[in-house]
Amino acid sequence: MTKASALHRPHLVKRLAAEGIRLTAQRKMLVEIIQDSSDHLDAASLLRLAKKRDSHIHRATVYRTLDLLKRLSLIDELDLMHLEGEKHFYEVRTKSEHFHLACFRCGKIVEHKTPTFELLKKEISKQTGFRINVIRLEVGGECRNCGAQSSNLPRKVGVP
Amino acid sequence: MTKASALHRPHLVKRLAAEGIRLTAQRKMLVEIIQDSSDHLDAASLLRLAKKRDSHIHRATVYRTLDLLKRLSLIDELDLMHLEGEKHFYEVRTKSEHFHLACFRCGKIVEHKTPTFELLKKEISKQTGFRINVIRLEVGGECRNCGAQSSNLPRKVGVP
């Protein structure tokens, strides 16, 4: 169990209850798995992990729960630059906006944050009049390690 | 034909030639369609438009060409906040980075740019040591118009 789970689970459960959403065993389990995972999970991985705990859980339930959590803005959906196919990944939404950098060589995903991002968000809102609900920044490139080796290793995608 | 096409097509063709890529009739046509379109196209729309010009073009060719252009960084792939399903959309990559705002109520897509975004990009690079190859910022929310009506219109997604 990561630090995140202990902090967020009560909040999530409260949110679900507040919306008049039924707190089923499956939903609790799925939320727990997402929160406790140190990786960013895609639907298939989530289903796989869930089946370890309850082999009868059905993929439809996983998709429906992801949709629900997305609609409630309890999780964010990520592409991670489509590093491994067209999958989408999910993570619990935290108050402080962070974003993701994906290395096209080694596949590493790095989370980062900087005040400039928060500033940019405010600025966009002011300049365009949009009330911002979701904001997603993703970066693809070459991480410090891979760049340092200035190697000729095979590339995966997006490299000009 | 939009302003973009006249400016970029020669460049695109040059780039393709430079890479030792064969300039087939199909590739030329697909590049033209993407450039001339005022909308952001997804694979299916691109195929539909292409078939109007050459009814024999096959969907596999469209997918392969999109992959090629993506790999060469000649086009960027967008999600547009999955406003209409899980489709991906494509646009010619221009030098100046812009990003997209999607309104969850009316579905409008707005393109925007601000120096802070360029600044952020430089900052990320410096702070993380990443050599940035692709950077994608997408915003979902409520546009000025829809917000002004503070209406109870049906919502599409992501609204808490």
Next chain:
DNA sequence: CATCTGATGCGACTGAGTCGCATTAAGTCA
């Protein structure tokens, strides 16, 4: 023009995600 080779068309195939419906179980209240 002839040759070489990468690209296209094709159609079968895959597999993620969806849908309608019968069954189950969460929440509620007497």
Next chain:
DNA sequence: TGACTTAATGCGACTCAGTCGCATCAGATG
């Protein structure tokens, strides 16, 4: 606590975007 109501789950058939291997076609080159 034990019905009762109704949302949620499990199920399996289904869809349909995207992939793949292979035969054929057509750029590029000299």
